[in-house]
Amino acid sequence: MIVQANPGAAFRAAEAPLLDAVRRVLESGWYILGETVAEFENRFAAWNGVAHGVGCASGTDAIELMLRALGAKPGRVVFTVSHTAVATVAAVERAGATAWLVDVDEASLTMSPASLRAAVAECRSARPDLQPWVVLPVHLYGQPADMDALAVVAKENGLELLEDCAQSHGARYKGRRTGAIGRAAAFSLYPTKNLGAFGDGGIVLTNDAELAEAMRVLRQYGWKERYISAVPGINSRLDPLQAAMLLVRLEELEADNAARRRLAALYDRELASQPWDRDRLLRVCAPTGAVEHVYHQYVIRTPLRDALRGFLETRGIGTAVHYPVPVHRQPAYSDGRRVPVTGGALPVTERVAAEVLSLPMYAQLTEDEVREVCAALRLWGEGAL
Ligand SMILES: Cc1ncc(COP(=O)(O)O)c(C=O)c1O
Incomplete structure (x- = not known):
């Protein structure tokens, strides 16, 4: 069986240092925030060239x-995409703002600057309450x-530009x-x-010291001083056990990303030589623009997605669909008013959701396994032609 994602392989690749890291935290007697979390925040921020990290x-x-x-x-609008994790x-x-859903670009499958511009204009004209x-x-x-391109639209309209990384x-x-x-x-x-923990975890990066401080306060009950809440906050702290293991994994992130890129290049080469590629039966979602893609997923598109998925399954090859139902089509988010949808429909998003398929991809996947996946795709392509 070739699985689609494999966090257990990441553990096995660094078992001894991971277990040492866990032991050090357990022996320290300090289990909430503290030095290990601060060290991870600082190291990850520095790795990205950013001043502050808040786990x-x-x-x-x-x-x-x-x-x-x-x-x-309430009333403040965050423009984001529907082709994303819910x-x-x-x-x-949960932050108390309104999400307004924007379409994606057909080539990059990320937020379309044109759709964003239309969304902002529509928000201004049709929703004076927002x-x-x-x-x-x-x-x-x-x-x-x-x-x-997104920054241009944001600037023209006086909007903050954030990132979901x-x-x-x-x-x-662009470097x-x-x-x-x-x-x-x-x-x-x-x-x-x-960069994955062995459980849940998250971090925000920013160069804005005040914003970082505000997040540190919010993540722990609004405390500036212990037991005294200056503002209403929440409890959302990065676990030191996870931070310790993340420090080990951070050492390998550059090499892991390079491995993903090498595997993606192999998929590209193998798939480019397939007979059905030119017939649009199956296409690769290739990088667009001056970007360095890190292949969290290696994604192909085919109108016969579900049949292909079933075929690969019978050959012991795991795949995933990111994501099968766009957010604006999910029962919780489909009323159209609470979560407005640009122009009332997102045609590219809907087309893409029906076609995308994520092939096996993780840093420890082998080249032989990629070749095996591509051989199965060839077999399917020949049969489907
Ligand atoms: C694009 C995107 N945004 C946000 C999240 C939320 O992250 P988490 O699962 O750590 O809460 C995820 C992961 O599931 C994601 O893929």
Whole structure:
């Protein structure tokens, strides 16, 4: 069986240092925040070239904290995409703001600057009860969104530009690391991410010292001083056991991303020589623009997605769909008024959701396994032609 993602392989690749790291925390007697968490925050921020890191309990919380610290309140609109993990939208709502869903670009599958412009205009004209406030693009699958084009629309409209980096640890846009571009950036440290914990975790990066301090206060009951809440806060702290293991994994992140990129290049080469590629039966979601993609996922598109998935399953090859139902089509978010949808529909998002398929991808996957996946794809392609 070739699995689609494999956090257990990340453990086995660094078993001894991970267990040592856990032991050191257990022996320290300090189990909430403290030095290990601070060390991870500082090291991860520095790795990204950003001044401050604020660890928290999940990527969802990281988005919530970032928005709350910036002043989220009812009526303030966060423009984001529907082609994302539902967490992006759930976090906006939990912060008390309104998520407004924008379409993605057909080539990059990240936020379309044209759709964003239309969304802001529509918000201004059709919803006087709402105020455009933040743009929150998602660097989906490890590929940075077109930040310069989005920044132009944000600036024209006086909006803050943030980043959802849950899938883009280490990716670069025009030479800059994602996470170092917007005013603040939220990362998930979920086990399958490029930098994954062995449980939940998240972190926000920002160069804004005041914003970082506001997030530190919010993540722990609004305390500036122990037991005295200066503002209403939450409990969302990065666990020191996770921070200790993340420090071990951070040492390998550059090499792990390089391994993902090598595997992706092999997929590209193998798939380019397939007979059905030119017939549009199956296409690769290739990087667009001056980006360094870190392949959190290696994604292909085919109108016969579900049949292909079933075929690969019978050959012992695991796949995943990120994501099968766009957020605006999910029962919790489909009323159209609480979570407005640009132009009432997101045609690219809907088309993409029906076609995308994530092939096996993780740093420890072998080249032979990639070849085996591609051989199975060839077999299927020949049969489907
Ligand atoms: C794009 C995106 N945003 C946010 C999240 C939320 O992260 P977490 O699962 O750590 O809460 C995830 C991960 O699931 C994600 O992929």
